[in-house]
Structure formats: structure tokens, C-alpha cells
Amino acid sequence: MRGDHQTLALLLFSAFIAVTLFITTWAGRNRQGSAEEFYAGGRLFSPMENGFAIAGDYMSAASFLGISGLIALFGYDGMLYSVGFLVAWLVVLLFVAELVRNCGRFTLADVVAARMAERPVRTALGTSSVTVSALYLVAQMVGAGSLMALLLGGTSDAARSWTVVGVGALMVIYVAFGGMRATTWIQIVKAVLLVAGAVALTVLVLVHFHGNVNNLLNTAAERSGHGKDFLAPGLRYGGDWTSRFDFISLGVALVLGTAGLPHILSRFYTVPTARAARRSVVWSIGLIGSFYLMTIVLGFGAAALVGSAEVRSSNAAGNTAVPLLALHLGGGEGSTGGAILFAVVAAIAFATILAVVAGITLASSASVAHDLYASLRRPGRKQYGEVAVARVAAAGIGVIAIGLGLLAQNLNVAFLVGLAFAVAASANLPALLYSLFWRNFTTRGAVWAVYGGLVPAVVLVLVSPVVSGSPTSLFPGVDFQLFPLENPGLVSIPLGFLAGWIGTVTSPEEPDGARHAEAEVRALTGAGAA
């Protein structure tokens, strides 16, 4: 990629950074630092605003560039991902959004701890939430570095490192100074940009094929080198049974994990009522669904117009499929239109990364301050305000994320996103669903559900092929692989639910009917909701 892309792309990046920093200062002015303000942005966002913000939190660069890239390379199998990412929202809509809004104040642990002994439950859920956020965050940071290097052509290690540091610094500034209010507006701006960019490219692809989708698919199949197989499942996950089970495992983790992602759950507290939370999910399902439909067009469009071989030669994981498509649609290499579209796509990818990492940082700082610090601090010691702790935690998380991002820069960390979903589905979801729907659920059940899902998920990954024993592993030189699947969800999710059940039935604690009644009344009616 040459200079004119770069200059324009850097200009657009700077414009986005300027806008977001303006939002941060504007959101921070005249606001007292209350917890309500920092974690929940004052709770007065409208369903539409929150719907855009949720979509912004959820649609990462991995889905914009990654999924369409997978489709460009493997055809139909790339599409399987987007289906899982979308269907997951039904779990959120039906089981989680309204009830969580009614029962909690700021975090997932609020909901579960309400019925239980507070300290152990808060500690457990705080730990699992921070784990999920950390996995997701490191994946995004490493992705940010390599993506920017890819898009701007600066493949030097220094450029990548500075991107990681810059992204980390910006996300800490947004969160520490702007809290939820600034983060939400940044998500909204990003979601609008992302959807607008996707609509523009989709329209261009469809216009190119005169609206003939059949022609688009046939051309894609032809230029992919796979023929008709390109339009059917099996190119990527159709190999041996291990890879098939691996996909089923990932599919289950995606669908059940979304409802346990801390940065998604915390979004429901930014609206005034459960009804508004539901309507924000309806908005976000509309946005996310249309967006994934467009990435399918873009993926097949990239295969048809750019060609799978060229996409692969530019980046083996397919991440450059959409930028290359934009270049082609704008008139090809060297044209002004191509340069402009390419720069716009690069800027949108950058905005996407920044917004997503800010959302995760905010959620993890809330878990640290509201759950871990609040339950682990010793009584009698000097107490710091929770929001002050959260701001410091955001900075600390930023430093750790930058450090891990730099360390993992040259490692293959693509599995981390799937793992984050698997941990969320194995540790957070069982505790959440049991506490919302099971009368006899006890403290021990809650704690066991969390650790019973978290520990197997993490251990199984450590002994899986993503860490050792295969050429694409984190540590290809050693082999302590025991578990065949890359994603632990298929095993760890049932274990989490099982552990919660065993913990509850073996618990000496009598189920507290009154507290269950209170929780259920609050959950379904919103009585006493924050």
C-alpha cells in the first residue's frame, strides 16, 4: 500500500481521535463522579442510543474484517460464524436483558449476589468477569497492532508496538475521564460509522453485479478456485471429526457466551427501565443482523471481485479482504477513488478497535472496583471511593493490556475471542441463569458454577492444540496437548451448569424462599430497581 492511502487514513484516524477526545471532555464536564454516572452513564440513554452502543460494543474489527475475510477465503464456512454471533442475541433478549436490568445496579455480580452471601459470589463473578474481559482485550490489542500494520503497510515492529501503546493509552483516557457516558457516545459514533461504511460497500458490490445476487455467488464460486463447494459448508470445518466438533463447540460457545459478556451486560444499566433495555436489544439485533448480512455480501464480493488467491496472498487470515475490496470498488490500485475508500475502511476498522477496547476496559474496571475491591477490602482500613478505584483500575488494566499485547504481538492469538465467549458461557451464564430461574439455588451453587466453568475452560485450553503440540500453536516447540479441541465450550459449558447443580444440592444452606420471592418479584416487575 502506498503513501496516499496512508496520509488520508492517518488524517481520518486523527479526526476520529479528535472527535472521541472531544466527546470525553464534553461528557466529563460538570459531572460529579458518582458511581451511577461512571458505571451507568446516568441511566438515561434512550433505547435507540443504547441499541447503537450495544451494537458498537459487539461488532469488533474481527467481525467486520475477520468474518468477511473468512467468507472470502472459505466461502460458506465463514458465514457460519455470523449466524452464531447473531442468534446469541436471542438468549440475551429472552433471558437476560430485562431481568438483569431489574435486578442489578452496575455489574453481573450484582444480580447473582443479591440472593446469596455477597462476598464469595462477588469475588467469584468478579474473577470470571475480569478473565473474560482480559482474554477479549488482549485479542483486540494484538489484533489492533497487526491490523494497523497491515492497513498502513508499516510492517515494522516499532509501528505495531506504537499502535498497541497508542490504542491502550486512548482507551484508558476515554474510560478514566469519560466513564460510561463518554464510552457510550463513542460506541454510538463508531456503530454509525461502521454501519454506514458497510452499507456503502454493500451497495457498491450489488451495483457492480446489477443487483443479481445469483451472479455474485457464481462469480465468487468461480474465482475462489473451489467451484460450487465454495457455497456449501465444509471447506474449513469439514475435515476430520475433530475439526467438526471444534466448530460445534465454538458455535455453542458463541450462542451462550454473549449473554455472559460483562461489557454487554453493563450496557443494560445505561437505560432507565427494563422495557428500555428490551427495546435497546431489539435495536441492536436489527443493527447487528443487518450488519452481518452485509458482511456476507462483502465476503462473497471480495471473493468475486478480488479473488480468494489474491486475498490470501495479502494476508493468510483474510483480514485484508474488505480493504482490498474497497480498493477495487473505488477504481483499483492507484486511483483516487480506491485510495479514498481504502482509507475510509482503514479508519472505520481503527474506530471499531478503539471503541471495543474502551467498552471492555470500562466493564473490567467496574468488575475490579465494584466486585473485587468492594468484596475483598478489609473493613477498618482506609476506604477509597469506588469510582476512584475504578479509574485507577482502568489505568492498571490499560497497562497490563498494553504489556500483554506487546508480548503476544507475534503469537497466534485468534483463538482468544472464542475462548472469551467459552469462559463467559461456562462461568457467567450458569450462575446468572440459575440465580434468575432456580428457586433453590444457593451460595455454594453459585460459587461452584463460576469456578466449575472457569477452571475447566482455562485448563482445557492450556492442554489444547492452541497452546502446544501443533505448528500453529502458541508454543509450537513443546507438546503437552491432551485435549483435542481448540475451543473448550462443548465440555466446559456443561461442566459449569453441572457444578452449579451439584453445589446447590450438596449445600447445607436452606434455600431462602423469601429472598427468592423478592428476587423474582424484582426481576419481573422492576420493583425497587435502581
Add this chain to the structure above:
Amino acid sequence: MEKEAGPETAAVRLDDPWDDVPASGWGDQDGTGSVTGVDASGAAGPAPVSNAADIYLEVHRSAAFREVRRRYRRFVAPAALAFLLWYLAYVVAATTAPGLMARPVAGAVNVAMVAGLGQFLTTFLLTWAYARHARLRRDRAALDLRWDTQEMTRGLGHEMTRGLGR
């Protein structure tokens, strides 16, 4: 709950359900149509209750609350079962039966494409159906219960309104 009394009340959007009900609206259910069969009077029972736990137990036992819970569960349980099975069937078919999925339907479109787009379509449809069901069948009754419960706990001082998940 600070919001109700706070200066921010004016900022509550018009689509907020708080605005659906006139200030004295609870108990005034006529003409709404959506609360047929829900009788909130069970919540405002005769026995004077002394503490919050008793109030919640009382509301929990009331016919109105059970009706709201029944409506929620009767919609969510079958819907969730259906969409989870349908998604699982889709993923399993895509990974284990590529031959079936590759069967052409029309032009370049094959069974897999139809099934994948069908997942999108059913997700949108279920979202619409759930939102509609909740809006028409649950919201009003739940809001009435919320008002009643909060009214009953009001006399108990402020520990009630702080929220369970402190």
C-alpha cells in the same frame, strides 16, 4: 430510585414506560385492554405487613404476579427451546452433513444458504414476536405491580429502595 424525585425526571424520554401511566394511574386499568385477567389487588392485600420480605412474599403469592410470570414463561420457554434446537440442528447439519447442505435450490442458492438466511429471518421474527408479546401482554401488568410493591414498601424507610444488589 433517586431519579423519580430528582431533577432529571424531566429528561426521561417520552418512550419511557413511566410516562405511559398517569401519576395516579395505578389501579386505573380500564380501557388499557392489555391487563385483562390481571388483578393487582392481590398485591395490595388486606393484611398490614411489617417488613420488606413479607411484602415481597405477599406480592410473589398474588394472582397478578403469578399471571405476569406465567405469561413470561409460557412465551420464553417454548421459544427458547425452538430457536436453540433450530440453531443446533443448523450447526450440526453444516458440520456433519455437507452433502445435504450443498443440494441446490435455485441457481447458485443451495440448502445451506437457505438455512443460513433462515436463521437470520427466524431471529428477526422471534425478536419482533417477543417484543410485541412483552409490550402487549406483560408491560402494563408488571408496571402496576411495580407501583403497588413500591407503594407498600415506601413506609419501611429507605433500605428498600436502595436495590437488592448493593
